[in-house]
Amino acid sequence: MFPIEHFLLLGALLFSLGLMVIITKRNTIMILLGIELMLNASNLNLVAFNTLLPETVDGQIFALFVIIVAVSEAAVGLAIVLQVYQYYQTSVPDSVGELKE
Amino acid sequence: MNFAAFMFYFFEAVAALSAVGLALVRNVFYGALLLVVCLLALAGIYVLALAEFLAVTQILIYAGGILVVIIFGIMLTTKISEKPLVVEHGYVLSGILVAAGCFCMLAFVLSRESFTPLTVYTAPPPVNTTQTIGISLFSKYMLPFEIAGILLLVALVGAAVLASNIKSKKNNVPH
Numbered sequence: 001m002f003p004i005e006h007f008l009l010l011g012a013l014l015f016s017l018g019l020m021v022i023i024t025k026r027n028t029i030m031i032l033l034g035i036e037l038m039l040n041a042s043n044l045n046l047v048a049f050n051t052l053l054p055e056t057v058d059g060q061i062f063a064l065f066v067i068i069v070a071v072s073e074a075a076v077g078l079a080i081v082l083q084v085y086q087y088y089q090t091s092v093p094d095s096v097g098e099l100k101e
Numbered sequence: 102m103n104f105a106a107f108m109f110y111f112f113e114a115v116a117a118l119s120a121v122g123l124a125l126v127r128n129v130f131y132g133a134l135l136l137v138v139c140l141l142a143l144a145g146i147y148v149l150a151l152a153e154f155l156a157v158t159q160i161l162i163y164a165g166g167i168l169v170v171i172i173f174g175i176m177l178t179t180k181i182s183e184k185p186l187v188v189e190h191g192y193v194l195s196g197i198l199v200a201a202g203c204f205c206m207l208a209f210v211l212s213r214e215s216f217t218p219l220t221v222y223t224a225p226p227p228v229n230t231t232q233t234i235g236i237s238l239f240s241k242y243m244l245p246f247e248i249a250g251i252l253l254l255v256a257l258v259g260a261a262v263l264a265s266n267i268k269s270k271k272n273n274v275p276h
Contacts, residue, residue, distance in 0.1 A: 047152050057233045
């Protein structure tokens with residue numbers, strides 16, 4: 001079996017890079033991509049810890065539910081992004097400063 | 102180094118490099134494609150970690166579903182003819198500092214701990230992970246499974262309601 005530290009180190013790297021994408025990119029779609037990257041990093045950790053107890057599948061089922069929530073988040077998030085873009089004619093989150101006209 | 106180990110480190114390198122590329126690239130479309138590469142490499146790692154069902158789900162839902170939706174979003178929110186799909190970078194220094202700090206903290210914790218299971222298992226691992234997951238979903242995890250179905254229904258209706266009725270209020274006459 002592969003050493004679990006290598007899984008966890010890759011998960012930490014992906015999580016940090018997703019955080020960096022969220023902070024540095026000035027586009028809402030790129031921020032959604034960063035959120036997906038962070039969710040996948042957490043999924044990788046769940047699968048990695050499942051390999052320590054291979055007679056159960058609890059970690060994999062938890063990862064499945066994370067994927068389900070990620071799907072819902074992507075769908076609703078993109079719908080919000082589309083509405084914001086139609087309203088403000090921009091997809092830069094910093095330039096969306098007013099909640100109500 | 103046998104073949105499985107070679108594939109494991111190959112997939113890890115691909116996932117890490119594509120994630121680094123996602124952090125560096127300025128084109129939204131290239132970013133989405135790099136995320137596809139990263140998610141497929143993660144699916145390969147899942148196969149090697151004996152999670153075949155999760156790997157197939159990852160490919161079907163992420164590479165087949167979410168990324169198609171995201172690419173639709175890119176097409177709908179960028180004026181392709183007027184300006185290229187280039188993203189500005191902001192808060193670069195603070196972003197790098199936060200990411201490096203987060204990674205150093207996690208790596209420090211990982212280097213201190215030794216992850217060994219408290220109880221050494223004696224039962225053999227299930228030969229059919231997919232069957233085990235299916236049985237668990239409909240017995241032990243019945244309630245979360247149903248709640249996930251309700252969540253998907255709510256998200257479906259909510260996304261449809263949000264995305265419909267699109268009209269540009271900026272063009273209206275101010276009153």
